[in-house]
Amino acid sequence: MSEELAEGLVAGGATRPAGFLADGVFCGIKEHDPAGEKRDVGCLVSELHATVAGVFTENKVKAAPVLVDQERMQLGVTCGIVYCSGNANACTGNQGLANAREMTALLANQVGVAADEILVCSTGVIGKQLPMDIVRDGISRLAPARERHLEAAVAMLTTDEWPKEAAAEFEANGHTYAVGGMAKGAAMIHPNMATMLAYLTTDAPVARSFLQTTLKRAVDDSFHMISVDGDTSTNDTVLALANGAVGGPEINGGAAGEALETALRAVAVHLAKEIVRNAEGATKMFGVEVRGAASVAAARLVGRSVASSSLVKTAFLGSDPNWGRIMCAAGYSGVDFDPDKASLWLEDMLLFQNGTPTDFDEDAASTLLDRKQSLFILDLADGNATATAWGCDLTTEYVIFNSDYRT
Amino acid sequence: MSEELAEGLVAGGATRPAGFLADGVFCGIKEHDPAGEKRDVGCLVSELHATVAGVFTENKVKAAPVLVDQERMQLGVTCGIVYCSGNANACTGNQGLANAREMTALLANQVGVAADEILVCSTGVIGKQLPMDIVRDGISRLAPARERHLEAAVAMLTTDEWPKEAAAEFEANGHTYAVGGMAKGAAMIHPNMATMLAYLTTDAPVARSFLQTTLKRAVDDSFHMISVDGDTSTNDTVLALANGAVGGPEINGGAAGEALETALRAVAVHLAKEIVRNAEGATKMFGVEVRGAASVAAARLVGRSVASSSLVKTAFLGSDPNWGRIMCAAGYSGVDFDPDKASLWLEDMLLFQNGTPTDFDEDAASTLLDRKQSLFILDLADGNATATAWGCDLTTEYVIFNSDYRT
Numbered sequence: 001m002s003e004e005l006a007e008g009l010v011a012g013g014a015t016r017p018a019g020f021l022a023d024g025v026f027c028g029i030k031e032h033d034p035a036g037e038k039r040d041v042g043c044l045v046s047e048l049h050a051t052v053a054g055v056f057t058e059n060k061v062k063a064a065p066v067l068v069d070q071e072r073m074q075l076g077v078t079c080g081i082v083y084c085s086g087n088a089n090a091c092t093g094n095q096g097l098a099n100a101r102e103m104t105a106l107l108a109n110q111v112g113v114a115a116d117e118i119l120v121c122s123t124g125v126i127g128k129q130l131p132m133d134i135v136r137d138g139i140s141r142l143a144p145a146r147e148r149h150l151e152a153a154v155a156m157l158t159t160d161e162w163p164k165e166a167a168a169e170f171e172a173n174g175h176t177y178a179v180g181g182m183a184k185g186a187a188m189i190h191p192n193m194a195t196m197l198a199y200l201t202t203d204a205p206v207a208r209s210f211l212q213t214t215l216k217r218a219v220d221d222s223f224h225m226i227s228v229d230g231d232t233s234t235n236d237t238v239l240a241l242a243n244g245a246v247g248g249p250e251i252n253g254g255a256a257g258e259a260l261e262t263a264l265r266a267v268a269v270h271l272a273k274e275i276v277r278n279a280e281g282a283t284k285m286f287g288v289e290v291r292g293a294a295s296v297a298a299a300r301l302v303g304r305s306v307a308s309s310s311l312v313k314t315a316f317l318g319s320d321p322n323w324g325r326i327m328c329a330a331g332y333s334g335v336d337f338d339p340d341k342a343s344l345w346l347e348d349m350l351l352f353q354n355g356t357p358t359d360f361d362e363d364a365a366s367t368l369l370d371r372k373q374s375l376f377i378l379d380l381a382d383g384n385a386t387a388t389a390w391g392c393d394l395t396t397e398y399v400i401f402n403s404d405y406r407t
Numbered sequence: 408m409s410e411e412l413a414e415g416l417v418a419g420g421a422t423r424p425a426g427f428l429a430d431g432v433f434c435g436i437k438e439h440d441p442a443g444e445k446r447d448v449g450c451l452v453s454e455l456h457a458t459v460a461g462v463f464t465e466n467k468v469k470a471a472p473v474l475v476d477q478e479r480m481q482l483g484v485t486c487g488i489v490y491c492s493g494n495a496n497a498c499t500g501n502q503g504l505a506n507a508r509e510m511t512a513l514l515a516n517q518v519g520v521a522a523d524e525i526l527v528c529s530t531g532v533i534g535k536q537l538p539m540d541i542v543r544d545g546i547s548r549l550a551p552a553r554e555r556h557l558e559a560a561v562a563m564l565t566t567d568e569w570p571k572e573a574a575a576e577f578e579a580n581g582h583t584y585a586v587g588g589m590a591k592g593a594a595m596i597h598p599n600m601a602t603m604l605a606y607l608t609t610d611a612p613v614a615r616s617f618l619q620t621t622l623k624r625a626v627d628d629s630f631h632m633i634s635v636d637g638d639t640s641t642n643d644t645v646l647a648l649a650n651g652a653v654g655g656p657e658i659n660g661g662a663a664g665e666a667l668e669t670a671l672r673a674v675a676v677h678l679a680k681e682i683v684r685n686a687e688g689a690t691k692m693f694g695v696e697v698r699g700a701a702s703v704a705a706a707r708l709v710g711r712s713v714a715s716s717s718l719v720k721t722a723f724l725g726s727d728p729n730w731g732r733i734m735c736a737a738g739y740s741g742v743d744f745d746p747d748k749a750s751l752w753l754e755d756m757l758l759f760q761n762g763t764p765t766d767f768d769e770d771a772a773s774t775l776l777d778r779k780q781s782l783f784i785l786d787l788a789d790g791n792a793t794a795t796a797w798g799c800d801l802t803t804e805y806v807i808f809n810s811d812y813r814t
Contacts, residue, residue: 058739059738060737060739060740060743060744060746061737061738061746062738062746090731090735091734091746091762092764093747093762093763093764126729126731126732126734127734127759128764129764233735234731234734310717310805314805314806315810317810318810320810323534324495324498324532324533325533327468327533327641328466328640330467331466331469331641332466333467337467339498340500352534355498355500356498356499356500357498357500357534357535393810394806396807398717399721399724399801399803399806400803403721403722403724403727403800403801
C-alpha cells in the first residue's frame, strides 16, 4: 500500500466526500479464509440522490450487472451501488439478470429507496450463477457508515493484494469539495477475474452531462491508459456519483469544472497506477510517455501498444534495455508516424535518435530498469500531443496463477 | 518435426518445384555452436526469372530488407532471395539499407543477374548493424543446389527448434505442377526474434496479379490466422515465386487457378500450423473454428482474438475448460454479435448454449485439453461465414526466454 500520499491527494477513500456511506462483509462467494480478512459483498450509499455518470466495458459480452446499470443510467440519479466479488455474473442468461436486479432490490429495501435507484457490479468467475442464498444473507448484514470505506474497498477485491483508495479536494464557488474513490484491479491470480471496477464520489453538485464528460476524460487519462494483459473484461465499470451534499451552485464547466476535473483525474490516475503496481505477478511498473504525436488519440494508442506488448513486458522483467521491442510495438499500434524521425529515451538516457541507434551504456540502462518504476519517453516528432501509459512486467507468476485449475 | 505428411502434402520443401535451388551456411551472426548445426545465411534461387508476389508486415517500423523488397516488387520478377538470421537489420537507418542492398548485389553477382533481381530478408535482434564482413564471407560460400533445401530452411531459423518445410502437387492444363515452401516462426526464445518469414515456390507459370491475389488469400487463411503473442514484427515477409519451369499456359484464374490456390493454401496452412506447434515455450496447440459469422472477416477477427488472449492461453496450459475466457475474448474482438445466441463446443462437448452455461463434465473436458491439439467451435448464429485460427499455450518458459538478457 502507498505509505505517503501522492501529489494532489488527501487521506481517505470513497466516503471522504460528505454524505457517502459504505460497508463490506463476507458472505461466502469466495472460499472462506480462516484469518477472517476476506469480504465479498459491499455497498456504497449516498444519503442524497446523486447525479451519476458511468463508463462501461466495450466487450460485446456484457455481464448482467453491466446490462442492468446501462439501463438505469437513463434515470441520471442513483442512491448507491451494491456489489459482490468472486463471481462475475457474466454469461448467465436471464437468471443472471434476475439475480442482479434482486441484489439492487435488497439494498434498496434496506436504505428505503426504489430498486432502480441502486446500481450493481460483480467481478469474478464467468459463467456461474450467483449463490443467491448467501448473497441475500450478506446484503442483509451490510451496515453502511462513513468510517467503513476500507471494508467496502476490500469487498470489491478479487486477487488484488491490497485495497485501492484515494481522495482529493478542490475549491470552487467559495466551497471546499472532496472527491473520493475506490477501485479493484485487473489482478488475475485466479481465472476470469480480469475485471476493473472503480467508484468515484464527490460532494459537489454537478450537472449530469458535465459529470459524464469529465468522467470520460478522466478515465481516458487513467484507467484507459493502463494495461495488464490486454484482455478487456465483461464487467469493467467506472461509476461517478455527485451528491451535492456540500451545496453551492451546480458545476457545469468553467473554472469550477476545471477544478473538479483536476481532482477527479488525480484520484482516477492514482487508482489506475495502483492497479498496475498491484497487477497479478508484477514486480515493477513502467510509464510510456509519448510526445510529439499528431493527436492525443495517436499518443494514447502508441503508449498503450507499448505498455501492452508481451515482448516489452518480458524484457522489462529482465531489466533488458531492449528498445527495439518498444519501437516495434509503437510501429504496430496502428498510428502512422515516420520511424526515421522518432527518438526514444529511458529517463534522460537517449537510446534511439532520429531513426538510428545510439551507443548508450547498456549496463547503466539495465541498472535504471531494476528500480520499482521506470519511464520511457518516445518522441514521434509528428506534432505536439502527449499521453502517458503505464504497464508492468510479465512474470512467470502471471502464467502460473492464470493456468491454475479453478476448483 | 512432423513424422508423417499431412493431408494434401508431398515430400520436400521449397525446391520440390523444378528450377529452384537453395543453400544455407554458417557465417557467425549467431553465436558459434560446437555441434556445427547452426546456419545463418541462406539463399533460394530460381534458374528462370520467376513472377513474384509478396505480403509484408504492416508495422510502421519496417526493417531495411522489407523496404528494399517493397521497392523491388515493382519489377514483378525475381531470380531469388538472399537472407540472414540472428540480426533483423531493423531500426538501422541508411547504413541498414545499404547493407541490405549489398547482400542482394553479392548473391546477384554469384548467380549472374542484376542486384535488383534479388530480394532480401533478415530476422533477429533489432537495432544492430549487420556484421557485413562475415555476411560477405557467408554469401560467398553459398552453393545453391536442388538437394540443399533443408540447409536453406535451417538458415532462416532463429529460435525455432526444427526447420519447417512443405510441398504439394496440383494438376492443371495437362501438367503436374509442384508448390513448395519453407518458413521460420515467431519463436521468441531470444529477444527481438518475433519475425515470421516464409518463401513459397511453384514451377507453374502464373500471371503476376493472380499470384498476388492467390498468395494474399492463402496468407489470410494461414499465417494471418496464427498467434503466438500478438507482437507484429518489423520484418514479417511472405514471398511467392512462380518460375514456370514445367511449362504450359499461364495460370490466371479458372480451374487451374483454383488447383494452384488449393496447393498453395495446403503448403501455407501446414507451415503456419508448424509455427504455432513450435512456438517458443509452447507445449500444445488449439484451433478456434468460428462458425455462423456475418462475414469471413468477422469470423477471422473473432478467431484471432480468442487465439491471442493471454487468459485463454494460460487456461489452456492448465487444461482448464474455462470457457468464459473464450466468450470474453470473442466479445472484445471488435465484432458485433449477440452473446445470447452464441454457442461454444470443445470438440463435440457443448459448453455454452444460446447464451447460457451447460452442465458439462469438467473433468472430461480437462482430459480433452491435455492432448497435443484441441479444437474449440464457436457458433455466433449470425450468418454463414467460417474461419479457423490457431494458438498455443502461454507458458512460464515463454516468459523466462523473453526476459533473458540479450548478451
